[in-house]
Amino acid sequence: MVSKxxxxxxxxxxxxxxxxxxxxxxxxxxxxGEDFVTVICLDDYHSLDRKQRKETGITALDPRANNFxxxxxxxxxxxxxxxxxxxxxxxxxxLIDPPERIDxxxxxxxxxxxxxYDERVRELLDFSVYLDISDEVKIAWxxxxxxxxxxxxxxxxxxxxxARRPDFEAYIDTQKQYANVVIQILPTQLIPDDKxxxxxxxxxxxxxxxxxxxxxxxxxxxxxxxxxxxGRKLTCSYPxxxxxxxxxxxxxxxxxxxEVDGKFDNLDEMIYVEGHLSNISTKYYGELxxxxxxxxxYPGSNDGSGLFQVLxxxxxxxxxxxxxxxGEKVAAAV
Ligand SMILES: Nc1ncnc2c1ncn2[C@@H]1O[C@H](COP(=O)(O)OP(=O)(O)OP(=O)(O)O)[C@@H](O)[C@H]1O
Ligand SMILES: O=C(CO)[C@H](O)[C@H](O)COP(=O)(O)O
Numbered sequence: 586m587v588s589k590x591x592x593x594x595x596x597x598x599x600x601x602x603x604x605x606x607x608x609x610x611x612x613x614x615x616x617x618g619e620d621f622v623t624v625i626c627l628d629d630y631h632s633l634d635r636k637q638r639k640e641t642g643i644t645a646l647d648p649r650a651n652n653f654x655x656x657x658x659x660x661x662x663x664x665x666x667x668x669x670x671x672x673x674x675x676x677x678x679x680l681i682d683p684p685e686r687i688d689x690x691x692x693x694x695x696x697x698x699x700x701x702y703d704e705r706v707r708e709l710l711d712f713s714v715y716l717d718i719s720d721e722v723k724i725a726w727x728x729x730x731x732x733x734x735x736x737x738x739x740x741x742x743x744x745x746x747x748a749r750r751p752d753f754e755a756y757i758d759t760q761k762q763y764a765n766v767v768i769q770i771l772p773t774q775l776i777p778d779d780k781x782x783x784x785x786x787x788x789x790x791x792x793x794x795x796x797x798x799x800x801x802x803x804x805x806x807x808x809x810x811x812x813x814x815x816g817r818k819l820t821c822s823y824p825x826x827x828x829x830x831x832x833x834x835x836x837x838x839x840x841x842x843x844e845v846d847g848k849f850d851n852l853d854e855m856i857y858v859e860g861h862l863s864n865i866s867t868k869y870y871g872e873l874x875x876x877x878x879x880x881x882x883y884p885g886s887n888d889g890s891g892l893f894q895v896l897x898x899x900x901x902x903x904x905x906x907x908x909x910x911x912g913e914k915v916a917a918a919v
Contacts, residue, residue: 635679787889845889
């Protein structure tokens with residue numbers, strides 16, 4: 586840890602397994618610096634180990650397999666500047682290991698299946714994100730990762746997604762109603778009946794009316810905009826790029842949507858898109874483009890997922906600086 590924090594800022598990143606949380610977390614630590622951020626994976630609060638879950642038929646997504654009392658107590662303690670002894674769930678053995686000491690830090694990120702599920706934990710959060718990946722894309726990514734990197738069979742990957750679905754819908758998906766922002770990852774609409782899932786449509790759903798959070802917009806705040814940026818200033822190969830901005834409603838809340846369908850060919854040209862976005866919480870013109878170009882190797886860096894992950898990271902930085910006051914600025918990316 587760099588220095589003892591005067592105030593702990595708590596961020597929640599929710600989503601199912603395999604929805605891109607690790608990539609998003611790397612972007613957050615890139616913005617704040619590794620020492621400034623402590624990431625807690627909420628799998629560590631599983632109260633049933635793998636064998637017990639198998640015997641009882643209760644999945645890890647089910648609240649009964651998780652110790653929310655301990656989670657709420659320990660996250661509250663960290664926010665109050667106290668150290669905790671956090672349990673550890675060991676994914677290799679499927680067992681619960683002896684606890685480890687976690688000290689408060691400037692930013693604490695709680696990530697996993699349930700950061701927004703329990704009201705006591707939810708109320709402690711200063712900023713929250715839900716990564717919402719459509720079934721079609723989830724299957725494509727899981728198959729790519731679990732078959733090529735983990736040696737699983739196609740039928741097993743599909744069966745595990747199907748087996749999780751009822752509990753996913755009951756306990757995980759419902760959390761998106763509480764998030765400040767939702768990043769939705771959907772199949773493209775630019776290629777009819779696309780099965781490859783190489784081109785994606787990404788939507789950033791931003792809650793309106795949250796104190797201190799100003800949604801980003803395209804061209805003109807509150808309008809509805811359809812924009813095809815391809816042409817002289819943005820190179821686009823097939824199937825091109827379409828962007829959208831407009832108002833909507835979600836779970837009875839007013840939201841505004843920013844959307845990108847398609848892939849950016851050349852991230853140097855992102856400055857053209859950045860120049861037409863407002864309220865993006867950058868510290869200088871071109872900072873968002875700079876951040877996207879820095880990590881072209883991250884998955885999704887050349888589509889809306891990279892763009893919106895960076896944008897949400899900038900919103901987190903703005904939240905941090907607003908909460909801690911002007912004395913504690915995070916360095917700009919230069
Ligand atoms: N934006 C993206 N575009 C394309 N592929 C992606 C994107 N984000 C993640 N992936 C791929 O999806 C897979 C899962 O991503 P990642 O490991 O980040 O998810 P996770 O939520 O951290 O998963 P888990 O909780 O199971 O560890 C990886 O193979 C990664 O390459
Ligand atoms: O959804 C998950 C969160 O990442 C895991 O399935 C859950 O944590 C159980 O882990 P394991 O399958 O290793 O016992």
